[in-house]
Amino acid sequence: MQVEELVVAGGGVIGLSCAWRAAQAGWHVTLCDPAPASGSSWVAGGMLAPVTEAWPGEEALLDLGLEALALWPGFAEELSAAAGQAAGLHAKGTVVAATGSGDRAELDALAAHLATLGRPVERLTGRELRRLEPGLGPDVRGGLSVPGDLSVDNRALLAALRAAAEKAGVVIEERAWAGEGPVLICAGAHSAALHPALSGLVRPVKGEILRLGHRRGAFPLPTRTIRALVDGRPVYLVPRPDGLVVGATQYEQGFDTDPSVGGVRDLLRDAERILPGVAEYALVEVAAGLRPGSPDNMPLIGRLDERTLVATGHSRNGILLAPLTAQLVTGLLAGEPAPAAVDPARFREDR
């Protein structure tokens, strides 16, 4: 791929970030998407939270997430300046809340796991948590404080990325990629259909998400991202200037973006258990998106053949990993290899 022309297939947070950075690096970039910034990036919660997302067995993902998180403040500042509009970074940190004894045991395990990795987190009682976030309800019995896990307003981010990309010369064409010529595939959950080497490596993982609006007289919004376990179910509540984003459901049922009654019921119930004051908030939006799942939850960033690059499979972490992904892709465009941990070649059977 020594030509100066780059076509990016997909206009979500990954495609827009890569297009912007490639244009800054001197490439002539055309981005194709029938509806840019409308897929899972639009639906997302926008957590930048690798530590509170850490699962035993996913240490490589934690390392990647921490590397990405470290890029975020500089990325947001540079993007805001380039776009002439705020990138939406919200640097207030995260608390994790547990309700029942099983939930508290799970947080204990997470804290112990992080300690063994040399990343101790602060344990708090329910009372200490309520001192930080007075809206937390009486069912919250304990938890963690992780000031370094942040969030970003994903819709402000998408608007800023699009503005910055266009100012840098990216041409955005509202059509599907025609399937010919050199390309960078950034089509999220739809990527597998675009290249045979991705077949079986990217699958849609549905998530439902609610957007709540604060209303006059209702309990004030929390300051921090609140993650919680309610009777074993994860839920997150991410503050926005005028409301909250509530999510966490995960289903594997193909390309289905209908929000289900049962999923929305769980999110509302669990959000109220954690922050009872949300009962008075407005339910502004109910939606579902399709995360691009990969076999090991690590992204697929690398070269598929001499005419095809890929940056997809970001699972739950597309927004967090966008600045790092764009940096790796500009490296690929300059002829550098992809790190083995993200290179899709790790799944090749002839290895």
Place this chain on the structure above:
Amino acid sequence: MQVEELVVAGGGVIGLSCAWRAAQAGWHVTLCDPAPASGSSWVAGGMLAPVTEAWPGEEALLDLGLEALALWPGFAEELSAAAGQAAGLHAKGTVVAATGSGDRAELDALAAHLATLGRPVERLTGRELRRLEPGLGPDVRGGLSVPGDLSVDNRALLAALRAAAEKAGVVIEERAWAGEGPVLICAGAHSAALHPALSGLVRPVKGEILRLGHRRGAFPLPTRTIRALVDGRPVYLVPRPDGLVVGATQYEQGFDTDPSVGGVRDLLRDAERILPGVAEYALVEVAAGLRPGSPDNMPLIGRLDERTLVATGHSRNGILLAPLTAQLVTGLLAGEPAPAAVDPARFREDR
């Protein structure tokens, strides 16, 4: 009002029905509404259910509702033919389901009340109800069957009314009524602002409503309208060709159309208690509308001054009462008086 020109202010189910009937009677009708068919008529559930809506002390409303219900089959048939599209009548009847003992006691009281009015209804056990509607859950312990209480697809109805009105010569102007000249006020919850005689007589009564979509593999839709009491809270589930409409919340908090988290949570929870299979349905739409409440829950249909007629204040019953209201309004236009029970003059202090 001996001129042949009639201006109708408001394009909901009442305004459209009156406009259509007036045009059929030879009037030149202009209907003004900034957004026809978009208000509470659009949000509504579409129950035609005066018997299961009967409250002790509202016998006049029951009589009016029964008179209106009797008009519906003929009205729907005539409208479907005039519009060239189905009016959406669903003639499968209604069951009422009770859960706890307090709910069953309330249904007993309703049945006894109806019996004293000479309108006995059939009492059913939980098992008998499930024989009629197999989707009813185990928490349903008993109830009523009222085959005469029907429903209509309110959105099909609005589309048919608009088509029939325009074919009959009604000119629909998408703007607010300018406030001058002879007029028929049909502006629902917004009517009070349009004439001093309506001040204090019409108030907004908010209701939240959900639209659920049936999904492949989910439990089949019920055949009948299902009304229920769940721990004292009323809920209704009205079948549509492809889903269900779920409603029943009532709040008095001004012109607020934000669906609230707490209201939606109650509707989802209560719907699942009654029909557990809806957990697998899609949550397609969440909305709130403003019923035009009147002091006695009876509509306000009559003459306010020599240039002003009114048809509003239909509270929970606008769709049920639309054919009868249009008939009364064409009577007013022909110089007949309004029945005393609906004439807004009943609230005049000088009476």
